[in-house]
Amino acid sequence: MSEQVVPARRRTYRHGNLRQALLEAGLELARSGGPDAVVLREATRRAGVAPNAAYRHFADRDALVHEVSLAAMAALARTMEEEQAALPPADDPVRAARARFRAIGTGYLRFARTEPGLFRAAFFVPADMAEAEAGHSAGAGGRTPFQLLGAALDDLVGCGAMPAGRRAGAEFLVWSSVHGLAVLLIDGPLRGLEDSQADEAARMLIDLVERGL
Amino acid sequence: MSEQVVPARRRTYRHGNLRQALLEAGLELARSGGPDAVVLREATRRAGVAPNAAYRHFADRDALVHEVSLAAMAALARTMEEEQAALPPADDPVRAARARFRAIGTGYLRFARTEPGLFRAAFFVPADMAEAEAGHSAGAGGRTPFQLLGAALDDLVGCGAMPAGRRAGAEFLVWSSVHGLAVLLIDGPLRGLEDSQADEAARMLIDLVERGL
DNA sequence: CTCCTTATGTGTACGATGTCCACATCCGTT
DNA sequence: AACGGATGTGGACATCGTACACATAAGGAG
Numbered sequence: 001m002s003e004q005v006v007p008a009r010r011r012t013y014r015h016g017n018l019r020q021a022l023l024e025a026g027l028e029l030a031r032s033g034g035p036d037a038v039v040l041r042e043a044t045r046r047a048g049v050a051p052n053a054a055y056r057h058f059a060d061r062d063a064l065v066h067e068v069s070l071a072a073m074a075a076l077a078r079t080m081e082e083e084q085a086a087l088p089p090a091d092d093p094v095r096a097a098r099a100r101f102r103a104i105g106t107g108y109l110r111f112a113r114t115e116p117g118l119f120r121a122a123f124f125v126p127a128d129m130a131e132a133e134a135g136h137s138a139g140a141g142g143r144t145p146f147q148l149l150g151a152a153l154d155d156l157v158g159c160g161a162m163p164a165g166r167r168a169g170a171e172f173l174v175w176s177s178v179h180g181l182a183v184l185l186i187d188g189p190l191r192g193l194e195d196s197q198a199d200e201a202a203r204m205l206i207d208l209v210e211r212g213l
Numbered sequence: 214m215s216e217q218v219v220p221a222r223r224r225t226y227r228h229g230n231l232r233q234a235l236l237e238a239g240l241e242l243a244r245s246g247g248p249d250a251v252v253l254r255e256a257t258r259r260a261g262v263a264p265n266a267a268y269r270h271f272a273d274r275d276a277l278v279h280e281v282s283l284a285a286m287a288a289l290a291r292t293m294e295e296e297q298a299a300l301p302p303a304d305d306p307v308r309a310a311r312a313r314f315r316a317i318g319t320g321y322l323r324f325a326r327t328e329p330g331l332f333r334a335a336f337f338v339p340a341d342m343a344e345a346e347a348g349h350s351a352g353a354g355g356r357t358p359f360q361l362l363g364a365a366l367d368d369l370v371g372c373g374a375m376p377a378g379r380r381a382g383a384e385f386l387v388w389s390s391v392h393g394l395a396v397l398l399i400d401g402p403l404r405g406l407e408d409s410q411a412d413e414a415a416r417m418l419i420d421l422v423e424r425g426l
Numbered sequence: 427c428t429c430c431t432t433a434t435g436t437g438t439a440c441g442a443t444g445t446c447c448a449c450a451t452c453c454g455t456t
Numbered sequence: 457a458a459c460g461g462a463t464g465t466g467g468a469c470a471t472c473g474t475a476c477a478c479a480t481a482a483g484g485a486g
Binding site for chain 2: 123146176177180182183188189190204205207208209210213
């Protein structure tokens with residue numbers, strides 16, 4: 001059943017960078033089972049170390065899960081950035097802003113469906129995603145998913161594609177909509193949808209949001 | 214810390230209706246801690262019975278949690294029904310349909326904020342909320358939350374407040390939006406918002422959805 | 427180079443949980 | 457009155473998170 005990922009019993013007493021190893025093991029566990037699957041003992045096992053060694057690097061299991069969560073959030077940010085980067089160049093600035101906005105949503109949903117475990121881990125008591133800790137939950141561009149969305153909305157307002165009066169707090173509304181669909185697709189009544197159907201739902205949802213902005 | 218809810222050691226060997234007692238204990242646990250807080254041994258403890266007695270009524274812990282989930286879903290449905298029932302009578306049918314639609318959303322969000330533990334439990338691998346099992350996850354009127362939403366949308370289309378062309382699959386889009394806000398309010402970055410702010414966010418979100426329909 | 431401090435990993439142990447197996451107790455039938 | 461199926465009990469086991477005491481190595485002070 002389990003992968004038996006024993007990493008060739010090390011010969012040095014010290015591990016070298018246990019913290020990183022535990023983090024990676026934790027991420028791997030989260031990837032296949034969400035935050036609940038991040039079990040401390042299994043992580044130490046995979047790192048080839050005694051269970052208690054983990055306590056030299058993390059206060060407790062929650063601390064480990066929290067760091068895994070931040071890393072997962074960063075992975076989400078990267079997927080969103082990729083989606084935007086893959087956009088074909090557009091002349092019309094309004095069209096371009098709209099495309100970047102939609103890419104935020106599609107990237108978000110793509111990540112949720114591609115890496116459901118990490119997605120769930122990312123939202124495991126993240127709480128302060130909007131606030132601090134940006135450094136750890138940001139993508140390559142140094143921005144968190146929340147900041148990426150905010151920038152896209154600013155763009156829309158900037159080019160007149162969205163009334164400025166609706167800008168305040170808009171990120172939370174958009175985020176709610178897209179996040180909700182992601183959750184329903186992952187382990188709600190919409191799970192098991194074909195990719196094509198899921199994409200269709202995503203398109204419709206983003207259409208609805210765009211009309212409502 | 215714990216409430217010490219020991220129910221006066223029963224004198225009969227048989228419990229009478231252990232199944233119901235376990236279900237209620239499970240609901241109480243879920244209420245204060247979500248699905249993860251539903252621990253089998255604690256439920257049996259509260260029912261004044263040995264841990265293994267539970268296995269005469271539930272295949273395993275998951276089965277218990279599942280039933281708790283259905284009950285929580287029914288509670289959600291009831292709250293939504295209440296919200297609609299509390300609506301003042303309106304003459305204009307369009308206005309009335311709109312109000313009923315909004316009540317679906319506000320009821321949903323009210324339940325999420327009032328009973329976060331039950332709300333999370335309701336969505337713990339519910340999967341088939343849209344489909345069968347209606348009997349167990351329905352409210353007083355015999356309808357599941359999903360069915361209540363569908364009816365509200367039918368109403369909107371019926372009185373011309375929403376284009377019929379957008380009706381197909383609309384429940385999933387609306388549901389996504391409202392559900393997403395609920396999640397963000399409960400344990401996402403929006404948790405800890407004042408009631409007034411949360412209500413404001415709910416209003417704005419439903420406005421956005423209504424415009425987008 | 428040696429010694430000592432300190433960071434890091436080990437071992438043992440405890441309480442809690444889900445669940446299995448064998449046994450006890452009772453209720454409803456025959 | 458006897459018996460069989462339903463229901464509850466007791467004991468046991470593996471797994472988990474974590475506390476406490478101890479072992480080991482790495483790096484600076486002398």
